[in-house]
């Protein structure tokens with residue numbers, strides 16, 4: 170392989186080396202603090218993927234506010250990563266910070282409801298259109314519990330995922346197509362099961378394959394993002410969601426829509442904007458403004474079926490729930506987020522600036538005649554170093570240009586902007602300004618220019 174994304178490997182290497190050097194030179198304090206890794210942590214970091222950022226060492230944060238991160242060397246970054254969605258509404262949105270301060274005086278966890286829950290049940294139902302909800306702590310857990318319900322009520326063993334999906338570290342979703350064959354996702358640590366026995370996998374946008382996979386009527390649930398966001402960004406074809414709903418209904422299979430990323434679309438997510446009609450709905454990450462929390466909701470019909478199942482089943486542990494789930498800090502932060510942060514006005518701002526970002530990136534790509542493209546879902550924008558649009562996870566996998574992307578990421582950091590690691594995702598928050606968007610566009614144009622030269 171001599172090139173990635175239309176750029177020669179030698180040029181990519183040269184950029185990466187120069188940018189790594191500049192990153193280091195600007196951060197003596199961070200480098201000294203980080204050393205060869207932070208003592209006491211396996212791999213030198215408290216979470217292993219902090220080592221996967223393309224910078225020579227992780228950015229050592231002093232504080233973050235709105236859409237800005239300040240590192241301990243005093244360098245300010247315009248933050249378009251926003252905790253990979255956890256801070257999609259900005260770092261410490263003021264209403265959420267106030268709610269956290271208030272709740273800090275009232276107890277942080279007690280396994281009991283409080284008056285915020287009286288409001289929250291109504292807010293969730295009105296906002297997302299499903300009538301019955303539960304609260305968990307991560308989107309991973311919400312997906313796990315929702316899938317358990319799906320299996321319980323249908324009595325079916327299997328689930329179906331789209332190739333290239335990510336729904337959190339839900340073991341049973343970790344199946345991929347490799348050379349057209351379903352296999353355990355490469356790289357899983359300690360997985361001892363053949364996950365393909367209970368998980369079917371087809372390509373996104375492939376309606377005939379979906380129909381065939383559901384025909385055996387042994388699939389309890391299809392779990393899907395409205396847009397495949399974890400494989401670059403793959404938009405649904407016109408009619409895909411209608412077909413997905415029609416075929417799942419026909420097969421007696423439930424449909425779980427995971428809105429954790431596509432909540433970038435609007436206050437009610439992609440589901441409300443495009444009138445999807447899921448049986449199960451999951452949202453995590455930003456739903457409490459950065460406080461760990463997730464929600465999962467059931468349609469009226471599914472809730473009724475699950476109640477009947479519950480009544481009939483043997484008494485005992487359901488396999489659902491974690492101790493810190495549905496705690497009052499989550500209630501307070503989630504209420505503030507839904508009432509005061511996830512507003513139409515904030516989303517208007519996010520979408521307007523995301524369009525400006527999209528246009529700016531597209532113009533830079535065209536100006537430098539690079540074979541790249543840009544995709545957007547509401548406030549979420551991604552540049553992809555390959556021709557587009559992509560139609561499925563297989564194409565997205567082939568579109569990845571890891572060395573090129575890493576070099577670009579470090580070059581952007583050196584120009585004052587942070588985007589999500591591992592892929593090229595940028596989020597616009599209510600706190601993001603037009604100036605910040607323009608800085609990103611300028612930085613991207615400069616980097617693209619140096620690669621195309």
Ligand code: PMP
Nearest residue numbers: 307308309335336337427429430
């Ligand atoms: N669903 C989707 C669509 C995600 O992208 C992710 C995480 N990237 C998750 C669920 C899991 O979220 P968490 O890691 O917070 O459990």
